[in-house]
Amino acid sequence: MPKELLSKTTTEVAKLIESKEVSPVDLTQSLLDHSHELNDKVNAYISFRDDAALAEAKVAEDEISQGNYRGPLHGIPMAIKDNIYVGGEVTTMASKIHGDFVSKDDSSVVNKLREAGIVLTGKLNMHEYAWGIDNNSPHFGSVANPWNADKVPGGSSGGSGAAVAADMSFTTLGTDTAGSIRIPSAACGLVGLKPTHGRVAKYGCFPLAWSLDHIGPMSKSVADAAATLQAIAGYDPRDPTSVEAPVSDYSAGLDSDPKGLVIGVEENYFFRDVDSPIEDAVRKQIDQLVSQGASLKTVRIPSLRHSEWTELATSLSEASAIHHTDLQNRPDDFGADIRFLFELGELFSSVEYLQAQQIRRQIKQEFTAALQEVDVIIAPTLPVMAPDIGSPVAQLNGQDVDLIDAFIRYTGPSNLTGLPALTVPVGLDDGLPIGLQIIGRAFDEAGVLKVGAQIERTNPMESRRAPIGA
Incomplete structure (x- = not known):
């Protein structure tokens, strides 16, 4: 099978599967071969499911040949982050403590993906317990950014970002507590969507911080993210944070134009202390939308100045409560960085x-008020570019800044509010991708996806792909 097929988007290859031009079995074998070949360099996978994946691909192929095509994920090979449970199989959370953990049941999202007909190829590397942003694991090794193997891929869903960027998975899922879908998606040149809190059920996903956690797609295109969200969205009573709300047709209207769109810009927070090439790329895309009929409005969200402390006070406290017993009984089994954060959370x-x-409630109220005046708020996803693996700092206009603080600064507010936030790639700086973030109203994932598609159609990446995997 031509290797070029692996570079296609999910929705592109889905059409070939539906028309029976491409065999799910052959496609899965090709993706597995490619992933095994690259994994020593990228380290995106923690574990593979070769035999199980090929068996699932054969079932999908038989169903499709009999006219029972389920939709755009049917027969698509993909891997998922290793804190999302697959029943009867090991889920490590990239940790030593849970290195042999086996869940009885599939998670909500895995169950929904199986209903959609996906082929699960394996579990993806991540920062230990999803509490970190560089994916430099003491237990499973660092993940390389496919745009530059010396750079971090972002985290905590770094294996997810690297796998899709390197064509080792057509689409995937990440989890996001302070930005862990959007950070690696931005760093790896992907589309990443953190849905509204409660839109995607989290049953069977190991928690980091109950009130901040989300699950969402990380994909090659906006259409892929829409199709993946379509499969996993919906209520599950087993998750107490799940919300019973209507699920839209997320693929509908992606070809709409920006005429009449009102874009909000919060200058005082989202455009303060941002690396100049990133700011230039984001503002260029805003100008493009305005030139196509959108309008621009400045909004004020004063309480954002407290958001970084609020995010950390919430996430550290909740995470430390989850890990309190192990922190007391098995402290040396945590990675040093994670142990420090959990100890900090106890304070x-x-x-x-x-x-x-x-403060969180005030921030949410101010966002709600701002989004009554505008359709979306656009901002950079990250204020800095991905640094070298192992570096605790990033460069912001030539100055060293703390990496964790910088990477979560623009993504954390949407976890506090629970609002949907999408990142799309909008160019490169020194060979590394730049992400633009679109924040929308609660449960309006369709709206942010439409704006993402409008930006994507201008081809800001000029069809460039990550060198590793291409």
């Missing part, structure tokens, strides 16, 4: 946690 008082929730 927040109940008063501080509740103060953070009060």
